[in-house]
Amino acid sequence: MPHLVSRQRGLREWRLYLLIVPSLLLVGTFVLLPAVNGIYHSFSDWDGTRAQQLVGLDNFRRAFQDTILWNSFETVSILVVFNLFKMIPSILLAVLIHRLRSDRWQYAYRALMVVPMIIPGLVTLFVWKSFFDPNLGLLNRVLDLTGLKWALVSLDQRVFHWGVFFPHVPVGWLTQPELILPSLFIWGFPWIGTVGVLIYLAGLQSISQEIYEAAELDGVGSFGKFLYIELPLILTQVRLNLLLLIIATLQGYGLQLLLLGESGGPAGKGMVPGLWMYNRAFIAGEFGYACSIGMILFGFILALTIVNNRYVRVAK
Numbered sequence: 001m002p003h004l005v006s007r008q009r010g011l012r013e014w015r016l017y018l019l020i021v022p023s024l025l026l027v028g029t030f031v032l033l034p035a036v037n038g039i040y041h042s043f044s045d046w047d048g049t050r051a052q053q054l055v056g057l058d059n060f061r062r063a064f065q066d067t068i069l070w071n072s073f074e075t076v077s078i079l080v081v082f083n084l085f086k087m088i089p090s091i092l093l094a095v096l097i098h099r100l101r102s103d104r105w106q107y108a109y110r111a112l113m114v115v116p117m118i119i120p121g122l123v124t125l126f127v128w129k130s131f132f133d134p135n136l137g138l139l140n141r142v143l144d145l146t147g148l149k150w151a152l153v154s155l156d157q158r159v160f161h162w163g164v165f166f167p168h169v170p171v172g173w174l175t176q177p178e179l180i181l182p183s184l185f186i187w188g189f190p191w192i193g194t195v196g197v198l199i200y201l202a203g204l205q206s207i208s209q210e211i212y213e214a215a216e217l218d219g220v221g222s223f224g225k226f227l228y229i230e231l232p233l234i235l236t237q238v239r240l241n242l243l244l245l246i247i248a249t250l251q252g253y254g255l256q257l258l259l260l261g262e263s264g265g266p267a268g269k270g271m272v273p274g275l276w277m278y279n280r281a282f283i284a285g286e287f288g289y290a291c292s293i294g295m296i297l298f299g300f301i302l303a304l305t306i307v308n309n310r311y312v313r314v315a316k
Helices: 007-012 014-041 058-064 067-085 087-098 103-118 121-131 138-146 148-160 177-186 194-204 209-217 222-233 235-251 254-260 273-283 287-311
Strands: 044-046 052-054
Touching: 014 044, 014 287, 044 058, 044 287, 058 287, 067 087, 067 177, 067 235, 067 273, 067 287, 087 103, 087 194, 087 222, 087 235, 103 194, 121 138, 121 254, 138 148, 177 254, 194 222, 194 235, 209 222, 222 235, 235 273, 235 287, 254 273, 273 287
Parallel strands: none
Antiparallel strands: 044 052
């Protein structure tokens, strides 16, 4: 039972509550106030200056008729599905690290997993942008050296007829509309998330050694241990990472902005809601309309969060 503080004692020691006032003021000023300000401006025609005019629900009516916005939601939905597959390598790596018999090597690998967090994310994006360069990029060099380029050309010309892979022509990963989504999927290979691995490791370390010993007595192999012991017992962490992944994918647009520009690349194939919000605000100067897009995006994320919390259950 948690220790409950009586009302009389709370009133008697009211001065202690003054210690949290600075934190509350900071949260209110830099978190809650901008959010309320964004809600207010979503109902106005605002160009980012003091000049503004309340327009009611006009911004939302316009948003529901905005084909670019809804196409961007379709694109981001595909990226969410892509990112679900990207969770698998992190889970497998966490299991491999957990199974190391040496505590020293486990600590060493955990420390190595923290190193990528030190590198600014913007640097990583610039490196990957150089990988996609059609003439000097590492990706095209790997395709040429391994012969995969010839295989892609053969599949293109003889089977699928994509019309994007040609002999003796560099692959334009970020310049051909058909290759925009595949490029966004390839980004981040081998798709190992540092935070995700550490969260999975925290769940794996809570598994009792007695469970493994009982499984070995029953003749359960390595794959069986993963399927029947480790994976079920880290579903809480998987659920948490799934929620964080969905929110980050729906909100994020920095990757698309750096790789493809504010228009989302050729034919806008890489346009996502966050990038369209940025485009309307800082390119078109329609800050009020951008706020309304942000409110719609907030509604989608809130709905998915409620669905995740209500229907994605983890057995205890």
